[in-house]
Amino acid sequence: MRLFLILAVAFGLSGCMEVPAGAEKPAPGEPAQEKAPVKPTRQAALMFVSVAKAIEPVAEAQCRELSPKTNCDFKIVIDDKDGGEANAHQFLTRSGRPILLFNYALINDARNADELAFVMGHEAAHHIAGHLAMQEINARQGAEVLAQMASVNGANSREIRDARKLGAALGALRYSKDFELEADELGTVISLRAGFNPVIGARFFGRIADPGDKMLGTHPPNSQRIALVRRTVRQYRQVPGE
Ligand SMILES: [Zn+2]
Numbered sequence: 001m002r003l004f005l006i007l008a009v010a011f012g013l014s015g016c017m018e019v020p021a022g023a024e025k026p027a028p029g030e031p032a033q034e035k036a037p038v039k040p041t042r043q044a045a046l047m048f049v050s051v052a053k054a055i056e057p058v059a060e061a062q063c064r065e066l067s068p069k070t071n072c073d074f075k076i077v078i079d080d081k082d083g084g085e086a087n088a089h090q091f092l093t094r095s096g097r098p099i100l101l102f103n104y105a106l107i108n109d110a111r112n113a114d115e116l117a118f119v120m121g122h123e124a125a126h127h128i129a130g131h132l133a134m135q136e137i138n139a140r141q142g143a144e145v146l147a148q149m150a151s152v153n154g155a156n157s158r159e160i161r162d163a164r165k166l167g168a169a170l171g172a173l174r175y176s177k178d179f180e181l182e183a184d185e186l187g188t189v190i191s192l193r194a195g196f197n198p199v200i201g202a203r204f205f206g207r208i209a210d211p212g213d214k215m216l217g218t219h220p221p222n223s224q225r226i227a228l229v230r231r232t233v234r235q236y237r238q239v240p241g242e
Contacts, residue, residue, distance in 0.1 A: 118201025121187035142171020
């Protein structure tokens, strides 16, 4: 079940937007994984705070409008422990409060406020659309299906356990690309309503390694995401009163 190990490492349940660190190299003799987080400049940190202040109330209003039964009390947090590549993701606290977490590298990589706003809108949209819960259901169903298949085929308990884990990883991938596109669309609206330009914001995708259209990929091709952002902006501007 080596495939499972690769899949499990590649696709976390809550992981979302990851950007390669680009040309940045670790210090001589220092492994890349153990790099200390590079603190953002004061200017970058101030930009992050001002974007968060603008996005948070708009995301909360959008959440209350579209998902009135959801906890819409977003908390936007910087992860000062994560020294890895640029990353943002969304998760819930035990009490169900939605947290949007951004590491230093993402803040350093953003070239302008529009890019930061777009990523924040995108992460908030995952929560508003209930993607994490749906992904967990898909993972549970995938685990059951593969465990049953293994059991029917006479697998031993260890093999059944492995099959369950593989099934969970594959299940979590179900609709993954659709979830990303949905989050891009709603993220575009949040970003627009907060006064940012999502077309400029989506240029961020141009710097992400294009995942292409891989069958087991978690994210859609960049060109598809950018086209969707442009289309959503056009539609939004055509709605009277917006
Ligand atoms: Zn996402």
